[in-house]
Amino acid sequence: MTDDAGNSVDYTRNGMWLTVGCDSSRFLTVTYSHGGEVPPRVKNAVAEMVIRALVTPEEVMAGARSLTDSAGPISQTTAWSVRAPNSGLQMSESDLKLAASFRWQGGQVIVQAP
Numbered sequence: 441m442t443d444d445a446g447n448s449v450d451y452t453r454n455g456m457w458l459t460v461g462c463d464s465s466r467f468l469t470v471t472y473s474h475g476g477e478v479p480p481r482v483k484n485a486v487a488e489m490v491i492r493a494l495v496t497p498e499e500v501m502a503g504a505r506s507l508t509d510s511a512g513p514i515s516q517t518t519a520w521s522v523r524a525p526n527s528g529l530q531m532s533e534s535d536l537k538l539a540a541s542f543r544w545q546g547g548q549v550i551v552q553a554p
Contacts (some may be wrong), residue, residue, distance in 0.1 A: 442469050482542070485535050494531070
């Protein structure tokens with residue numbers, strides 16, 4: 441942790457909370473990194489997103505909303521979406537919930553004077 445002048449600032453860490461021994465008029469820069477293994481359920485969720493992208497019909501990737509095929513006497517219907525194409529990896533509702541479960545649910549930065 442450094443202040444706005446680039447000086448190192450002492451702090452203590454308690455879980456996700458940092459206690460800093462300086463007044464609140466100084467701007468501080470906190471640099472952090474995480475470590476450890478990526479949880480298996482996160483790896484699975486990412487793999488499922490890739491699979492969905494690979495098996496999604498080309499027409500849907502181009503923006504088709506629904507597809508209908510027939511065999512006799514040959515019929516094909518494609519309804520196009522007015523929204524942007526659905527190309528790329530997309531997170532499902534359960535993927536979003538999983539990602540949210542790894543985020544800190546605290547609110548904002550709290551500055552307290554000693």
